[in-house]
Amino acid sequence: MCLAPGGASAAFYRGLAQHIGPGIEVVAAQYPGRQDRLGDPLITDLPELAGEIAADLLNLPPTPRALFGHSMGATVAYEVARRLAADGRPVRELIVSGRPAPDFVETGLLHKASDAELIDHLERLAADPAPVRLLRTEPGLAELVLPGLRADYQAVETYRHRPGSVLNCPVTAFVSTEDPTTSLAQAEQWQTVTDGPFSLCTFPGGHFYFDDEPRVVAEAITRCLT
Incomplete structure (x- = not known):
């Protein structure tokens, strides 16, 4: 299951999903306020969002x-994994991308910024x-687009x-290697969230590095799962 970054919908992972290896079914969570859930109230609290997704998964057959x-979706995925384990x-397996480990405190206040400032950031x-x-x-x-993006930034910045x-x-x-939001050292800190095996994979590019090479990233995910 794929969890989208801030402001994105489930369709964000379409290109990546097309390259995942055989035997793996790819699904994505659709956050409220996006596409077919456009009329659903936005969620500005990240643990609440994770709780809703975990509850849906627990209602499915084991x-x-x-x-x-990726990005905000990494923290959401982590919180979902905690709830499922409990x-x-x-x-x-938990695969996180483009986001510091959960104990990182976001100091930005982009959710209070103007629309123009949000677009500049994007x-x-x-x-x-x-x-x-x-x-x-x-x-x-x-x-x-912007209301969902603003809600997601509030969820991240208040988490x-x-x-x-x-x-x-x-x-x-x-x-x-060129992600302005996450350093190699910050990514390595994800090893503290598990007693199980930890590994780190680096890729060239910026924050949305797999836009350019979705096949390479999909192959890395496939290797993790097989």
């Missing part, structure tokens, strides 16, 4: 399950800023890790 999350349904992170610029010229599109029992599943952290 099956070997792994979680992959209910006796631990995940097979442009700096994007592998291709051209689609982001449409938010300046297409007000209807901005009205659809505080609550210490508790650690996971015992394998954890793999992905980090790119």
Whole structure:
């Protein structure tokens, strides 16, 4: 199961999913306020969002399950994994990408920034800023995208890790060499969330590094799971 970064929908992982190896079913969580859930109230509390996703998974038949999350989705995936483990349904693997370990405290206040400042921030992170610029010229599109983005930034910026029992599943952290949001040292700190095996994979590129090479990242995920 894939957990999206801030402001994104389940469709964010479509390109990556197309390259995942055989025998692995790829699904993605759809956060409220996106696409087919556009009318659902936005959630601005990250543990609440993780709790809803975990509850949905616990209602499904037991099956070997792994979680992959990028950026905000990494922290969501971690919190979902904690809840599943507490209910006796631990995940097979947790793969986190482009995000510092959970005890990192986000000091930014982008959720209180203007729409223009939010768009500026997105442009700096994007592998291709051209689609982001449409938010300046297409007000209807901005009205659809920015509320969810702002809610997600509030969830990330107000999140505080609550210490508790650690996971015992394998954890793999992905980090790119030019990501302005996550350093190699910060990615390595994910080893503290588990008593199980930990590994670190690095990739070239910026924050959305797998936009350019989805096949390479998908192959790394496939290796983790097989």
